[in-house]
Amino acid sequence: MATTSSTPQPVVTPPTAAEEQRRPISLGRESGSVLVLLIFVAVLILTTNDFLTLTNLDNLVRQVAVFAILSVGELFVILTGGIDLSVGSILGLSGGVTALLLVSGVPIPLTILAGLLVGLFVGLVNGLLVSRLKLPPFIATLGMLGIARGLVLLITGAKTIAPLPDAFNNIANGFILGLPSLFWILIIVTILAAFVLGRTIFGRYVYAVGSNAESSRLSGVPVNFVLLGVYCISGLLAGFAGVLTASRLGAGIPTAGTGYELQAIAGAVIGGASLSGAKGRAIGAVLGAVIMALLANGGNLLGIDPFYLQIAIGLLIIMAVYFDHLQGGTINFLRWAK
Numbered sequence: 001m002a003t004t005s006s007t008p009q010p011v012v013t014p015p016t017a018a019e020e021q022r023r024p025i026s027l028g029r030e031s032g033s034v035l036v037l038l039i040f041v042a043v044l045i046l047t048t049n050d051f052l053t054l055t056n057l058d059n060l061v062r063q064v065a066v067f068a069i070l071s072v073g074e075l076f077v078i079l080t081g082g083i084d085l086s087v088g089s090i091l092g093l094s095g096g097v098t099a100l101l102l103v104s105g106v107p108i109p110l111t112i113l114a115g116l117l118v119g120l121f122v123g124l125v126n127g128l129l130v131s132r133l134k135l136p137p138f139i140a141t142l143g144m145l146g147i148a149r150g151l152v153l154l155i156t157g158a159k160t161i162a163p164l165p166d167a168f169n170n171i172a173n174g175f176i177l178g179l180p181s182l183f184w185i186l187i188i189v190t191i192l193a194a195f196v197l198g199r200t201i202f203g204r205y206v207y208a209v210g211s212n213a214e215s216s217r218l219s220g221v222p223v224n225f226v227l228l229g230v231y232c233i234s235g236l237l238a239g240f241a242g243v244l245t246a247s248r249l250g251a252g253i254p255t256a257g258t259g260y261e262l263q264a265i266a267g268a269v270i271g272g273a274s275l276s277g278a279k280g281r282a283i284g285a286v287l288g289a290v291i292m293a294l295l296a297n298g299g300n301l302l303g304i305d306p307f308y309l310q311i312a313i314g315l316l317i318i319m320a321v322y323f324d325h326l327q328g329g330t331i332n333f334l335r336w337a338k
Contacts, residue, residue, distance in 0.1 A: 071267030073237030081277030091257030094242030099252020119239015127231030210277025
């Protein structure tokens, strides 16, 4: 009598890359960013008399908030091993739509909601292109960069939309408890992002997908849903940044956000995120954005040619990626451009 035997199937367990990321106190990969930040602050204090003035610090906080919010959104995508090149254009589109509705007499809460929904919708389209149509993130979001920018130029006639209501402008230019309102907004966004990544199942899935998407799929992780989710979050935060930018400038500028996608990626990478995925935290993305803001702010105070500052930021990105490589990270370009 013949007997049949079945070969035991290997049990695939979810990647545990999130465990290191979920530690609330340890700086981990962000320690280098903290050191660079402290050095920059010390140098600026010693070399200029204007750095610690209230006016300069107020401007610095308002400048860094938008970049930091974009970097946090970008971080979610980078953690899955992807990239989002459309965040700058989403910022411009959301800000333009918000401004157009405001000058048309639409109530402020509804215009803010519309701006957020624009960002969320574009992020949703990006997510569908990547998760369902299997387009490389680099190509999908590069195409969306052009589409979103073309749309805002079209609907605004390539003209600045102004003036906007004072009540709306005060959202980004006001003060709460003696500190710029944008400071508190950034704190809330950072705390929420850190909670999602470090204390929710979705956050663990994000790190798992970035560590090994196929193993995660075999383990029951809804990979497509996770990819869709991170691009929606990136789009939503870019839309929020667009609303805040329109409020801060008191106008809807169709070219707003041009080049900001590089700033967002740089902030996440300088803050310790790995372009191979699964490594990075929200606080690191914020620290990276602060470092870049300090470079720009310090350069202005010291009268340094802004072209040199661009070179410095480029060198920082290269150094951050190189140190990640030394720590065992590898950049999977095939995920972007295969």
